[in-house]
Amino acid sequence: MLHYEVHGEQGPYLLLLHGMLSSKAQWLLNVAALARVCRPVLVELLAHGRSASPEEPASYHPDAYVRAFEEIRESLGAERWFVCGQSFGACLTLRYALAHPERVMAQVFTNSNSALADAETVKTYRENAKARAQGVLERGHAFIAEMPIFPARGRYLPAEARDALVADAALLNPKGLAMTFHHSSPHVSLYDRIHENTVPTLLVCGERERRFAAGRARAVARMPHLTYLGAEGAGHAVNIEAAERFNTAVTEWVATHGG
Numbered sequence: 001m002l003h004y005e006v007h008g009e010q011g012p013y014l015l016l017l018h019g020m021l022s023s024k025a026q027w028l029l030n031v032a033a034l035a036r037v038c039r040p041v042l043v044e045l046l047a048h049g050r051s052a053s054p055e056e057p058a059s060y061h062p063d064a065y066v067r068a069f070e071e072i073r074e075s076l077g078a079e080r081w082f083v084c085g086q087s088f089g090a091c092l093t094l095r096y097a098l099a100h101p102e103r104v105m106a107q108v109f110t111n112s113n114s115a116l117a118d119a120e121t122v123k124t125y126r127e128n129a130k131a132r133a134q135g136v137l138e139r140g141h142a143f144i145a146e147m148p149i150f151p152a153r154g155r156y157l158p159a160e161a162r163d164a165l166v167a168d169a170a171l172l173n174p175k176g177l178a179m180t181f182h183h184s185s186p187h188v189s190l191y192d193r194i195h196e197n198t199v200p201t202l203l204v205c206g207e208r209e210r211r212f213a214a215g216r217a218r219a220v221a222r223m224p225h226l227t228y229l230g231a232e233g234a235g236h237a238v239n240i241e242a243a244e245r246f247n248t249a250v251t252e253w254v255a256t257h258g259g
Contacts (some may be wrong), residue, residue, distance in 0.1 A: 001046060001051060001054055001059065001068065002041060002043055002044065002045075002046065002051050002052075002065075002068050002071070002094070003024075003043070003044045003049060003050035003051040003091065004041055004043040004072055005024065005041075005042050005050075005105050006039055006040070006041050006042075006076070006123065007031050007034075007035050007039065007040045007041075007042070008034070008035035008036075008038060008039035008040055009039070009253070010039070011037050011038040011039055011258065012038050012039070012073070012078070012080070012081055012082055012105060013036045013038065013039045013041050013073075013076055013078045013082070013255065014034060014039065014040050014041060014081065014082040014083070014084060014247075014254065015041045015043060015072070015073075015082065015083040015084065015093065016030075016034075016040050016041065016042050016043065016084050016086075016093070017045070017056075017071060017083075017084070017085045017089030017090075017092060017093050017110075018044065018045065018048070018086050018087070019044050019084065019086045019087025019088040019089050019090075019149075020045075020087065020149060020150050020180075021086040021144065021147065021151060021169060021170075021172065022045075022046070022048065022087070022089075022151065022165060023048055023049035023165065023168035023170050023171070024042040024043075024044055024049055024050075024167075024168070025043055025161065025164035025165045025167070026161075026162065026165065026237075026239070026240070027040065027194075027239070028161050028164050028240075029043055029158065029160070029161055029237055029239070029240055029247075030243060030245035030246060030247055030250070033247035033248075033251060034247065034250060034251060034254075035110075035253045036200050037251045037255055037258070038082065038253065038254050038258070041072065041076070041081075041082075041111070043072065043181070045068075045088070045089070045180070046059065046170060046176055046180065047144065047172060047173040047176025047179065047180055048168075048171070048173075048176075048177075049171050049175045050171065051167055051242050052176075053111040053173035053175060053176025053179070054103050054176070054179075055179075055181045057063060057179060058174070058183075059179075060179050060180055060183035060184045061181075061183055061184065061187060062091065062092055062095050062125050062184060062188055063095075063099075063116040065095070065096070065101050065184075066092070066094045066095055066096045066100070069083070069092075069093075070096075070103070072154065075102060077082065078204065078211050079103075080102075080103055080104065080105050080202070081103065081104050081105065082104070082106055082107065082108070082141035082254060082257070082258070083096055083104055083107045083108075084107065084108040084109065084110045084250065085107075085108075085110070085112070085115075086109070086110045086237070086239060087110065087111060087112050087114075087236065087237075088112070088114055088184075088185075088188065089112075089176055090109035090110060090111060090115045091114050091115040091188035091189070092188070093107060093109060094107070094109060094112075094190055094194070094197075095188075095190060097197065097199045097201075097257055098190070098193055098196055101198045101199050104199045105200075105257050105258060106199060106200040106201070106249055106253060106254075106256075106257035107199050107200070107201050107203070108201070108202045108203075108204060108246035108253060109201070109202075109203055109204075109240060110203070110236075110237075110239055111205060111209050111211055111212040111215070111216075111235075112212075112215065113211060113215055113235050114185065114188050114189060115188060115189065115190050115215070116189070116190070116191055116214075116216075116218050116219060117189040117191055118191050118218075119191070120190075121189075122186070122189045122191075125185055125189075126185070126188070129181040129182065129185040129186060130181070130182070132147070132178075132181045133177075133178040133181035133182050134178075136174045136175075136177050136178045136181070137172055137175065137178045140174040141169075141170070141172070142244060143172065143174075144172055144174070144177070145169075146170065150169065151165035151166050151169055152166050152169075154237060156235055156241050157237060157240055157241065158240065158241075158243075160210075161240045165256050167195065171243065174197075175196075178183065191218070192221050194218070194219065194223040195222050195223065195224065196225075197224050197225055197226070198224070198225065199222050199225060200225050200227070200257055201221055201223065201225055201226045201227065202226075202227045202229065202249065202250070202253045203220075203226060203227070203228050203229065203233045204229050204231065204238055204239070204245075204246050204249055204250070205228065205229065205230050205231065205238065205239030206231050206234035206235045206236055206241060207230045207231060207232050207234070207237045207243065208232065208233065208234055208235040209235040210211060212236070216228070229245075229249050231245050231246070
């Protein structure tokens with residue numbers, strides 16, 4: 001059900017998972033650099049890009065994503081691989097690494113408010129998710145285009161990446177997106193579990209995003225095996241806004257942990 005495509009010809013596999021309202025275009029400015037040291041596997045969320053929009057609510061639960069990632073790994077014939085999640089995608093790749101640490105050489109994640117949300121914030125997310133789901137069902141793409149996280153509103157995104165993301169936003173499935181808000185978003189926080197991490201982890205953080213300040217502080221304070229790398233001039237989409245810094249950090253990370 002999850003669409004994925006593989007780039008590169010040698011080295012370990014690296015699962016790359018984008019965030020909400022994004023697509024494989026999230027990694028447009030990263031793939032070529034990363035493919036020098038690994039084989040990027042670009043995966044798209046359900047109801048996003050070229051992935052399916054199943055009608056079964058259980059398909060959208062984060063644990064179902066963990067199982068789907070395992071199926072992809074097995075289909076690639078990889079005993080172990082790297083994983084990297086951006087924003088909402090980080091909620092799912094971090095969960096995968098907690099469930100299958102023996103399958104992960106090391107992991108990377110970027111700013112993810114939902115992954116590190118405390119109980120009060122999760123309550124707010126759930127209330128917002130219900131309203132968003134209803135709005136998407138009633139107004140479809142018109143409502144999606146008005147959301148603050150719609151890629152056309154990314155004023156710091158380079159034009160090449162922004163245009164590709166906006167083009168792929170036309171592929172978003174409103175009904176599947178509503179299912180995501182209902183059945184994925186309420187269950188993605190790992191606030192009470194990040195202390196269980198046993199995998200070498202790199203957080204590449206866009207420090208301009210003030211909203212993530214509390215989340216990054218929680219990660220630094222509570223997450224074992226964490227290496228923190230800040231990018232002062234970048235915000236939420238740090239892999240795009242500071243692509244060269246991100247690419248250098250991740251290629252070095254893969255080279256260090258890929259043996």
